[in-house]
Amino acid sequence: MQIREFATQDWDQVWSIVEEVVRAGDTFPYDPALSADEAYRIWVEAAPGRTVVAVDGERVLGTAKMGANRPGPGSHVATASFMVAADGRGRGVGTALCRDAVDWARRNGYAGMQFNAVVETNRSAVQLYLREGFTVIGTVPGAFRHPSLGRVGLHVMYREF
16 A cells, blocks of 8 residues: 555545545534535645545555644644545554654644544544544534434544654
8 A cells, every 4th residue: 555645536536435434424524415526625635735545556545634723823733634445444544644644744844733523433533543642632522413323522632743
């Protein structure tokens, strides 16, 4: 597996992943009715942000986007989001994408990385981030409408560099 910069020709495969994750509605706080055009505008980061893909040959297994968490006085803290195809899960794709994002943020002088909305019932993501040195700073109770569990919390997670 290789992680590389997103290229326009990757979009069809990236959209398949984004669509699958968003339509499931259980791990990501995007509108399940999101269109491909809306998703492109949200997911593909303009410089100085970055969007990457994890590939096995020509197959996109996962994708990540990263950049400043906030503009102005908050721009010294990075953020990132990750999505992995269903058949890529459990193969280290998410871990590789997370490590790549942390390395990118460090290289670019960020003081830390913050995840603003990690669904607390997304155990695999929460455990991955904890293993990679993030901590749960707080949880907003009931902030996410899970399709089968009802309202569950959203974690804010942080890692200082």
